[in-house]
Amino acid sequence: MRVIGIDPGLRNLGWGVIDVDGVRMRHVGNGICHSTASADLATRLLELHRQLTDVLARFAPHTAAVEQTFVNKDAVATLKLGSARGIALLVPAQAGLEVGEYAPNAVKKAVVGVGKAAKEQVDHMVRMQLPGVTIEGPDAADALAIAICHAFHSQTARRAAKVVG
Numbered sequence: 001m002r003v004i005g006i007d008p009g010l011r012n013l014g015w016g017v018i019d020v021d022g023v024r025m026r027h028v029g030n031g032i033c034h035s036t037a038s039a040d041l042a043t044r045l046l047e048l049h050r051q052l053t054d055v056l057a058r059f060a061p062h063t064a065a066v067e068q069t070f071v072n073k074d075a076v077a078t079l080k081l082g083s084a085r086g087i088a089l090l091v092p093a094q095a096g097l098e099v100g101e102y103a104p105n106a107v108k109k110a111v112v113g114v115g116k117a118a119k120e121q122v123d124h125m126v127r128m129q130l131p132g133v134t135i136e137g138p139d140a141a142d143a144l145a146i147a148i149c150h151a152f153h154s155q156t157a158r159r160a161a162k163v164v165g
Contacts, residue, residue: 001154002028004092005063005147006052007139008069008085012037013048014139017059018130022152027130029059030140041080045087052091064092065100067142067152100150105151107142110149 001021007014016030033051035044066088069081092099105115111125123141128131129148135141 001151002059002119003062003147003150003154004056004064004097005143005145005150006064006066006088006090006092007142007146008067008081009139010041010048010080011037012137012139013084013088013114014137014141015052015055016140016144016147017055017061018144019150020154023155025129025148025151027133027144029055030133030144031046031055031136032139035118041083044050045083048084048087049091052087053094056091056095056097061075061092061097063154064097065102065146067146068101068103070104073090077088079158100153102146102149102153107145109147110152111145132152 002017002019005016011034013033015033017028019026019028033048035047063139066085069078069085089093089099108117108122109115112121119138122145123135123138126135126141126144126148130144
């Protein structure tokens, strides 16, 4: 199974692709989609849409996972992040993929074992899970963590279905 994890952001939208075979995971690719900070919101969303669409076409994932947005004190920033998250959900849906959504603390708990882990801990554990990986930046590391989280949750769901079925 090929999984793409997406870390939504208006300036930097991270993505990470892994292959999962049972309990084995292998890094396939990672990177960051960028939007032009000086452009209007619609143009920035279009830039992210085009870049993420290209990533999905290049790597052909079977499923996708997106980090849920948390609300912060700056309502305008939260709305802009929500718009970028809309692109992160829309592009995989347009490709016909099922999209899982995970809270940031659920991703950290799945990858590190602690829901309030620091970014450095997440990065370290992603590197442990995917030996030899070169990560393009913190947003790409987060996206790989989201993909790993989705892989763990999918494995658990498949095992539960076997027990029930």
